[in-house]
Amino acid sequence: MTLIARGAEAELILNDTGMVTKFRRPKDYRLEVIDLSLRKRRTKSEFNILKKLSLDLNVPTVDNLAEASFDMEYIDGNRVRDELNAETAKKLCEKIGAIVGKIHGKGIIHGDLTTSNFILKQGTVYTIDFGLSFYSEKYEDRAVDIHLFYQALKSSHCEIAEKCFDSFTRGYKKVFTEYKTVYDRFLKVEERGRNKTK
Numbered sequence: 534m535t536l537i538a539r540g541a542e543a544e545l546i547l548n549d550t551g552m553v554t555k556f557r558r559p560k561d562y563r564l565e566v567i568d569l570s571l572r573k574r575r576t577k578s579e580f581n582i583l584k585k586l587s588l589d590l591n592v593p594t595v596d597n598l599a600e601a602s603f604d605m606e607y608i609d610g611n612r613v614r615d616e617l618n619a620e621t622a623k624k625l626c627e628k629i630g631a632i633v634g635k636i637h638g639k640g641i642i643h644g645d646l647t648t649s650n651f652i653l654k655q656g657t658v659y660t661i662d663f664g665l666s667f668y669s670e671k672y673e674d675r676a677v678d679i680h681l682f683y684q685a686l687k688s689s690h691c692e693i694a695e696k697c698f699d700s701f702t703r704g705y706k707k708v709f710t711e712y713k714t715v716y717d718r719f720l721k722v723e724e725r726g727r728n729k730t731k
Contacts, residue, residue: 542575542664547607553593555579555664556602572601579603579663582641590635591659608661610654617648619693626697628658630704633678636660638709642667642674646682648689672711676718679705683723 537553538545546554557572559565580603586592593605613625629651636643643650644665652659669675682701686694706712 540664548604550604551607552596552604553607554602554604559601569600575664576601576603579666582663582666582668585639586636586641586660586663590632591657592663593659593661608652608654608659610652610659612649613651613653613658614648614689616653617690617693617697619696622690622693622697623700625653625658626700627704629682630701630706631708632658632660632704633682633701634705634707634709634712637675637678637715640668640670642669642678644678644681646678647685672714672718673722675715676722679715679719680722683719 534549534554535547536544537547543555543557546556548554555576557576559572560568563571577598580595580598583592583595583605587594593608595603595605597604613629617625632651633643633646643660643663644667645662650660650662652661679701683694683698686697686701690697702712702716705715709715
């Protein structure tokens, strides 16, 4: 078995079957009973969200749900973060916008939209890392999700961020019928962010 990633909450281990095991580590600063309850709930929620999305979106398939772990498909491709440039921005970001629109249309918020959480494999874009995802129909939550992606673009791809975001919004608008309401709320979220930095 090979450790392929370690985040704030979980480890990803490539196991002998070619699947990836996601394991939420115990936190010493929490009471044991509370820690186990949190890890179980978050693991089950992520598993169920991936299960639901896998019916018609490109996300890792999942199996073998346990108390604080589950197995998922290993997507062997390149992170969009490393593939995004002036030439690929329009096509890739429009695809991502459409993906996010479909996710939001299912009442799911990703919670960590960055170009590192999309993988390009043989021309297909996969969405990964739903560790912070949750169910919500609120426009505010959808707007914050989009705000996070916009901030990630400005941080990691500053020279093409606006071009990327324009393409993202085109893709999102194509699949999410309540786009205007979400976008209007997004503008308010952006305004709040600007006011905080003054």
